Amino acid sequence: MNNHQQARIGFVWPGGGSEHDFYQFLEETGDRARLFITCTRVGGDGDNDHDVEALEQTSRLDWLVEAALRLIPLKVDCVYWPCTSGSFIRGRAHAEEQLRVLTDTVSAPSGSTSLAFIEALRYSGFRRVSVLSTYPEPASRAFESFLNEFDIEVLNMIWLNAPSGWDAALFEPELIIKHIPGAIHPDADVLLIPDTAMPSTFAIREFESCAGIPVFTANGVTMWHAMSLAGLTLSDSRFGTLIAGELGGKVGSGLS
Secondary structure (H helix, E strand, O other): OOOOOOEEEEEEEOOOOOHHHHHHHHHHOOOOEEEEEEEOOOOOOOOOOOOHHHHHHHOOHHHHHHHHHHHHHHOOOEEEEOOHHHHHOOOHHHHHHHHHHHHHHHOOOEEEHHHHHHHHHHHHOOOEEEEEEOOOHHHHHHHHHHHHOOOOEEEEEEEOOOOOHHHHOOOOHHHHHHHHHHHOOOOOOEEEEOOOOOOOHHHHHHHHHHHOOOEEEHHHHHHHHHHHHOOOOOOOHHHHHHHOOOOOOOOOOOEO
16 A cells, blocks of 8 residues: 555546445545546447447547556556446456556556456355346346356346446436346346446445345445455445455455
8 A cells, every 4th residue: 555544546437427436435434545536538429328339439448548647646556447338348358458558557456347246256256146237238248248258157137228327327226126036046146236337335235135145236346346456455244245244255456
């Protein structure tokens, strides 16, 4: 960690309406980390950024580097790409290359939301999942393919057809709870809820009560992994079984 009193987490931010989710989470967990956000370009026209073609644009390495350069003067302890779809859309190799360019640019450990899902699954020993996706079907299927590259079996998946992150940001927890029973497969170890645009961290326990199994949300795995990369341990029972430390294992170190 740097010489500042708080750890410093740098987000290369793709937009959406969930910034408050991260700030409030850090406040509620003791203000041990400070969040710095630098915005990156996003594909599409704002109303269709969950289209595959738009997501492929969002995932561009040069756009990530352009934004990450602005984090250098801030001396962050880790740099994070908190965009689920923008990190899975081109598959595993591209997601891993995104981390390499971020680390090379900022000279700090790096992570992304899609790879945080993988870290959380490895940490927990889970390989069979259900998915409740906010995206339209094509992007949802791309997430399934990404998981398959890590030998994660998707037993059941439903999608809610949000055309953009801005639409997903309006989804209330009650809507997700309504759809959880339809997403759960009886043999699944865990329910995954991707999309960092949708605020979710403060509803994880409620989601788990409905699901009857652990629930990993995009924002939950992002903060769990980012804080680890920044050198912080995290254990808080208010934010689900993963963040409570109830699932065992060892958190990966990302790329550094």
